[in-house]
Amino acid sequence: MHTPFIVALDFPSKHDVQQFLRPFSGTPLFVKVGMELYYQEGPAIIAMFKEQGHAVFLDLKLHDIPNTVKQAMKGLARLGVDLVNVHAAGGRRMMEAAIEGLDAGTPSGAARPRCIAVTQLTSTDERMLHEELWISQPLEETVSHYAALAQASGMDGVVCSANEATLIKERCGASFLAVTPGIRFADDSVHDQVRVVTPRKARALGADYIVIGRSITRAADPLAAYSRLQHEWNGGETE
Numbered sequence: 001m002h003t004p005f006i007v008a009l010d011f012p013s014k015h016d017v018q019q020f021l022r023p024f025s026g027t028p029l030f031v032k033v034g035m036e037l038y039y040q041e042g043p044a045i046i047a048m049f050k051e052q053g054h055a056v057f058l059d060l061k062l063h064d065i066p067n068t069v070k071q072a073m074k075g076l077a078r079l080g081v082d083l084v085n086v087h088a089a090g091g092r093r094m095m096e097a098a099i100e101g102l103d104a105g106t107p108s109g110a111a112r113p114r115c116i117a118v119t120q121l122t123s124t125d126e127r128m129l130h131e132e133l134w135i136s137q138p139l140e141e142t143v144s145h146y147a148a149l150a151q152a153s154g155m156d157g158v159v160c161s162a163n164e165a166t167l168i169k170e171r172c173g174a175s176f177l178a179v180t181p182g183i184r185f186a187d188d189s190v191h192d193q194v195r196v197v198t199p200r201k202a203r204a205l206g207a208d209y210i211v212i213g214r215s216i217t218r219a220a221d222p223l224a225a226y227s228r229l230q231h232e233w234n235g236g237e238t239e
């Protein structure tokens with residue numbers, strides 16, 4: 001099993017990432033490669049992380065017609081990543097197609113990458129949901145509904161705020177993964193996130209994995225920030 005700490009490597013280039021990772025040398029991490037880095041560096045950056053022994057979450061949040069998602073996932077499975085994602089808003093058939101593509105692209109003998117669905121972005125609040133997206137249900141119920149739809153479509157779990165993890169576990173069962181971004185230390189800036197939770201609270205609420213970017217990557221001492229994350233996840237207080 002991988003470490004529960006997924007570090008979001010939101011950097012513009014391989015050079016910047018290498019500089020950030022230098023103090024961690026020798027520590028196998030669970031890294032997240034998102035649009036910013038992948039669109040610049042492509043599959044080679046995934047191969048580099050795998051060679052260095054890191055687990056990889058390739059976060060491209062696919063959301064398109066079923067056939068396009070299926071064919072794209074076939075290619076992503078060949079990269080040997082551990083985790084990928086889609087937007088649950090793409091609907092049941094799209095999510096089923098994502099799994100079909102992953103099954104078809106996974107090399108024989110290898111494990112299929114796990115696939116999770118974004119319920120509602122952690123930058124979304126209740127007002128946005130109603131006034132901009134025109135979703136009339138309460139946010140928590142919407143997240144819970146999307147999680148149930150994702151599960152019925154064959155997903156391995158969801159991306160949600162840790163605030164919703166308990167609800168999702170009650171509805172979908174303990175083994176359905178809750179991967180939770182929007183993680184902040186109590187004294188951190190929230191930036192563009194809205195539904196934020198501390199590492200310690202995220203664990204108490206039932207998160208399986210926490211995704212954390214700027215609180216580590218922009219910290220004055222990233223290694224110390226990563227240690228603080230482990231400490232707080234394990235129930236420790238920070239002065």
Ligand SMILES: O=C(O)c1cc(=O)[nH]c(=O)n1[C@@H]1O[C@H](COP(=O)(O)O)[C@@H](O)[C@H]1O
Nearest residue numbers: 008034059120121122159181211212213214
């Ligand atoms: O799918 C994601 O990883 C994701 C979903 C979501 O709802 N919210 C969210 O913040 N993320 C990602 O998680 C990371 C959070 O980064 P920080 O806000 O810097 O900790 C970013 O790379 C986002 O793209």
